[in-house]
Amino acid sequence: MLDDLDRRILRQLQADPTLSTADLAARCRITAATCWRRLERMQSSGIVRGQEAVIDWAALGYAVEVSLRVTLDKTQPRGFDELIAAAREVPEVLEIQTFLGRVDLRLSVIARDMAHYQQVYRDRILTLPHIADIEALMLISRVKSDEALPI
Structure with missing residues (x-):
């Protein structure tokens, strides 16, 4: 279901959910287009449900x-x-x-x-x-x- 690249994207996204797609792609050493497609696929399949502010x-x-x-x-x-x-x-x-x-x-x-x-x-x-x-x-x-x- 998830390959190593998907896991790398998810690790970086969990570490800093405020990253733009371009910054996330740079941290994962992939193109922004690839990163965007992977994120879209994980969102549409329900793996990534959204991003939210965590208020203390x-x-x-x-x-x-x-x-x-x-x-x-x-x-x-x-x-x-x-x-x-x-x-x-x-x-x-x-x-x-x-x-x-x-x-x-x-x-x-x-x-x-x-x-x-x-x-x-x-x-x-x-x-x-x-x-x-x-x-x-x-x-x-x-x-x-x-x-x-x-x-």
Whole structure:
């Protein structure tokens, strides 16, 4: 599926997604036209889904991150979908993950401080539908956070 040239392009793109096609091509030692065609092919096949700005929410004044492990009340047939739809509407929920096992969902929640977190928790999280149990894990430090793939 991917050859060595595709991998080289992806490594350089992950290292600096702001590179122009010409600069990316130069770093990969290929022509800009070849680089552009390869990128277009990887985008159309879904390998490269897009480029986005990664904003440091801590730099914007958010100092608290909590991982909430949620167990769903499984007595309602549409409970799962309704819970996810409602959680998507909470601006402080950055990520929603679903699991098989004892825990059904994980919500990653940010807040400016503990008082703000308490408000979000009481007013927005506890009012989400179909929750049977919540376990909160307060983030102490992020040891590794890497979006780059080992290509």
